[in-house]
Structure formats: C-alpha cells, structure tokens
Amino acid sequence: MNIVVQKFGGTSVSTKERRQMVVDKITAVKNTGNAVVVVVSAIGRKGEPYATDTLRGLALENTPTCSLKHLDLLMSCGEIISSVVLASSLEALGYKVAVLTGFQAGILTDDTFGNADILSVDANKILPYLEEGNIVIVSGFQGATNDGEITTLGRGGSDTTATALGVALHAKYVEIYTDVDGIMTADPNVVPNAKIIDEINYDEVFQMAEKGAKVIHPKAVEIAQYGNLPVKVKNTMSAHPGTSIFSCRKNGHIPYSSKRVHRLLTAITHKDGISQVFIHLKENLQKDSQLLSALAQVTISIDMINFFVDKKVFTIATEQKHSLEEVLEDFQLEYNVLDGCSKVTIIGSRITGIPGVMATVVNALAKENIQILQSSDSHATISCLVKEDAAKKAVNLLHEAFHLDQ
Known part of the structure; x- marks a missing residue:
C-alpha cells in the first residue's frame, strides 16, 4: 500500500473556497491509487473564531x-473542528472518511503540556482504516500521554504530526501545504526578488527553521531526517511543484538540480528580538559551570557563545532578559546587555572549507556601514549579529552578494 501524508495549515482551511482547493489536492492523490492520510491545523489565524490563539484567549x-x-x-x-468540517466536504463527494484525534491516531507524548514531545506512534491505529479504503483525517498538533491526558505539540505542531505519521506509516512522502509556493531563498517580505528553492536537504532546512525562517517546524524536520522521509512544501492555492526536502545524499550522490550547483548558499534568514550579553568574569571554571547550570534551570537558552578568560559573551531572546538579570544579580556579576539586535544567518551545506565566504559577508555589509557585533558559525551556517534596524538591509545585501536572486 502506497501511503501519502498531506498536511494543510490554518490558512489552507480558512475559507470555503480554500477548503475546496484542499479537497481537490486530497482527491487528486487518492484517485491515483494512493492511500491518503490528511493532517489539518485549526481554521484560520489569531482573531478568527476557531483559531488556536483565539481559543487560548478565551x-x-x-x-x-x-x-x-x-x-x-x-x-x-x-x-478537531477543522477535521470534521473537511471530512464533511469529502463525504459529500462520496469518499469514505475516518476522522481521528491525535490520541485515536496512536500519537503518544510526554506530559510537557503546551509543548509535548512525541514518544511513539502506533501505526496500527490508522492502517485498518486505510485498508478499508478510507481517507484518514488526523487532527494535527495533538497527542496524549500514557494516562490519556490530551497534550499539544507547540507552535508548528501539525508539521510534526505529519512527519511523525509519515515515518510510522512508511509513507512515500509527506506534503506540507501552506500559502506560499515553497521554501524561498529569503523572506519575500524582506527581499522582493527572493526565489523558490526547488530542492533542499534536511540539514539546510533545519538550520533555516532554527534561525528564524517560518518554513517548517524544526522538530518535523528532525523526525523526517530520522526516517529518511521525503517532504514537499507546496501551496494549496497553486499548482507550483514547490520545494522538495530530502537527504543530503541519495545513493551516494548529492541530488541537487543544476540550478544549485554553482551556488554556495541556499538561503539567508534573520531573527529579531535578540539581546547581546557581556559578563565580566575572571577565570573561574567552577563559577562558569554554576552560572550555566543556573541559566539552564530557568530555561534560558544562550546562543552565539564566545567565552574568554576575562569575559563571557552570548545572546539570548530579549523576552528572557528579566530572568537572565535575576540570575546574574544572584551571582553578583558585573554585566551589560545590548538590546535591539538581530541575528542574520547565511545557510549552505557547501560553505565548509571554502575560502572567502566570510570576506564576502564582511564586504557586503561594509557597503552600508553595517557593523557586525558578533559572529558564530557551524558546518553549514555563518551568523552575524547586527542592530535590528539594519537587519533587513543586511539580508538584502547578502542575498545580492551571494547571487541568490539569479
């Protein structure tokens, strides 16, 4: 049995007209002989009556x-509401449909309410319905604990539901439907000439999601990578082929299209709302360890870490600044915090060991006198901390410097 998992976001099911487009996407896959599992998000976005944030606000x-x-x-x-509404449209066309909550679909989670992790998926909860010819619609973003308590998976949780089901069911692929034609080289609201990326590997898209791009949830990418599950990001409202996500290597070969061979970079992202922290601390390894443990205990995530003998420099989300200052005051440390920063990141699995990449970054930003406050790198990324009011200009300059608009 060939199984395809399709996930539709809140904007995809927000109106009657868009739900009809969703029905067309589902039936097109079903009518080609595939078994179909559909994962849906809540209808609409904040302010609309059935959106997740609206319900939370109640x-x-x-x-x-x-x-x-x-x-x-x-x-x-x-x-659950969007699942039943979509099912009624499919049933009206004569299709057999089974609607399942996350719990009924066999999604077992831990008990971290509000941001639960999936522990396992029991595929046998879904397979009998598929064998009977049903289109199975699963309510995304949710699961249940061993005790049967309902949990949610955090922001972007329906993406995670889709890839978890895809891996458990050994699906051919997962389609993530949204309101854009695919993953782009930069945020099109920031870079007007950003281009659709036709193919991307798990590592690159994970870095994009982690570094601020709203493309697909990092947890969903991790699960897909673990199961070597192909994922396609597509637009509900168009026939564009979208972006394909898969392993960096396939049968020993890098499966990039010829369009990407000459490019070092895949994309550029930016994340606002960051504060840079300077702690003036003389060499004291024990105190270093105690400080880091204290920050972890209050769930402060530090990033762009540079530790020197006489000072420690790192970044945090500005929203965590108050909690950070409480810890630093308890340690009686001298510190400074610079607010209003943004992290701009270039991403590409081919940049490792290539001379001149950082020089290109520095030269591009220097054209507009954009100061790099701090930098960090990994095997596939280089991140630069800049002032938030310069971030969009920085993204555009780098997008042009690395020829991502071509």
Missing part, C-alpha cells in the same frame, strides 16, 4: 492562571 481573557493541561484540552478543539 481561557486567559479574565485570568492568566489557567493550567497548561486545561489549555491543551481547549486548544486541541480547533484541529
């Missing part, structure tokens, strides 16, 4: 003390 409108467990129970309703 509970928190008058009190901020609603428990995460109760919030998960409430927020899971959005995906």
Whole structure:
C-alpha cells in the first residue's frame, strides 16, 4: 500500500473556497491509487473564531492562571473542528472518511503540556482504516500521554504530526501545504526578488527553521531526517511543484538540480528580538559551570557563545532578559546587555572549507556601514549579529552578494 501524508495549515482551511482547493489536492492523490492520510491545523489565524490563539484567549481573557493541561484540552478543539468540517466536504463527494484525534491516531507524548514531545506512534491505529479504503483525517498538533491526558505539540505542531505519521506509516512522502509556493531563498517580505528553492536537504532546512525562517517546524524536520522521509512544501492555492526536502545524499550522490550547483548558499534568514550579553568574569571554571547550570534551570537558552578568560559573551531572546538579570544579580556579576539586535544567518551545506565566504559577508555589509557585533558559525551556517534596524538591509545585501536572486 502506497501511503501519502498531506498536511494543510490554518490558512489552507480558512475559507470555503480554500477548503475546496484542499479537497481537490486530497482527491487528486487518492484517485491515483494512493492511500491518503490528511493532517489539518485549526481554521484560520489569531482573531478568527476557531483559531488556536483565539481559543487560548478565551481561557486567559479574565485570568492568566489557567493550567497548561486545561489549555491543551481547549486548544486541541480547533484541529478537531477543522477535521470534521473537511471530512464533511469529502463525504459529500462520496469518499469514505475516518476522522481521528491525535490520541485515536496512536500519537503518544510526554506530559510537557503546551509543548509535548512525541514518544511513539502506533501505526496500527490508522492502517485498518486505510485498508478499508478510507481517507484518514488526523487532527494535527495533538497527542496524549500514557494516562490519556490530551497534550499539544507547540507552535508548528501539525508539521510534526505529519512527519511523525509519515515515518510510522512508511509513507512515500509527506506534503506540507501552506500559502506560499515553497521554501524561498529569503523572506519575500524582506527581499522582493527572493526565489523558490526547488530542492533542499534536511540539514539546510533545519538550520533555516532554527534561525528564524517560518518554513517548517524544526522538530518535523528532525523526525523526517530520522526516517529518511521525503517532504514537499507546496501551496494549496497553486499548482507550483514547490520545494522538495530530502537527504543530503541519495545513493551516494548529492541530488541537487543544476540550478544549485554553482551556488554556495541556499538561503539567508534573520531573527529579531535578540539581546547581546557581556559578563565580566575572571577565570573561574567552577563559577562558569554554576552560572550555566543556573541559566539552564530557568530555561534560558544562550546562543552565539564566545567565552574568554576575562569575559563571557552570548545572546539570548530579549523576552528572557528579566530572568537572565535575576540570575546574574544572584551571582553578583558585573554585566551589560545590548538590546535591539538581530541575528542574520547565511545557510549552505557547501560553505565548509571554502575560502572567502566570510570576506564576502564582511564586504557586503561594509557597503552600508553595517557593523557586525558578533559572529558564530557551524558546518553549514555563518551568523552575524547586527542592530535590528539594519537587519533587513543586511539580508538584502547578502542575498545580492551571494547571487541568490539569479
């Protein structure tokens, strides 16, 4: 049995007209002889009546003390509503449909309410419905604990549902449908001439998601990579072939199209709302360790880390600044925090060991006197910290310097 998993986001099911487009995408795959599993998000976005944030707001409108467990129970309703609404449209056309919650679909999670991790997926909960010829619609973004408590998977959780089901069911591929034609070389709202990326590997798209691009959830990419599951990012509202995501190597060969062979970079991203932290701390390895442990205990994630004998420099999300300062005050440390920063990242699996990449970055930004406050790198990325008001200009300059507009 050839199984295809299709995931449709909130904008894809937000109107009757768009839901009809979704139905057309589903039936096109079903009518070619595939078994189809559909994962749906809640209808619409914040402000619309059945959107996840709207449901969450109902509970928190008058009190901020609603428990995460109760919030998960409430927020899971959005995906159930969209699942049943979509099922009714398919049933009206004569298709057999089975609607399952995440729990009914066999998705077992831990008990981290609001941001649960999937522990396992029982494929046998879905396979009988497929064998009977049903289109199976699964409510995304949700699962349940061993005790049967409903959990949600955090932002972008429906993507995670889709790839987890795809791996468990040994699907041919997963299609992630959204309102854009695919993954782009940069945010088109920032770089007007950004291009669609036709093919990309797991590592690159994971870095894009981690570094600020709103393309697909990092957890979903990790799961797909673990299962070597091909993923396609496509547009519900068009017939564009979209972006294909798969392993960096396939049968020993890098499966890039000829369009990408001459490019070092795949994409450029940026993430705002970052603060740079300077801690003046003389060499004291024990105190270093204690400080890092204390930051971890209050769930502060540090990034772009540079440790020297006399100072420690790193970045945090600005929203965590208050918690950070409380820890640093407890340690009686001298420190400075620079707010209003943005991390601009170039991404490409071919940049490792290539001379002149950083020189190109520095020269491009120097054209507009954009100062690099700090930098960090990995095997496939180089990140530069700049002032937030210069970030969009920096992205455009780098996009042009590395010829991503061609």
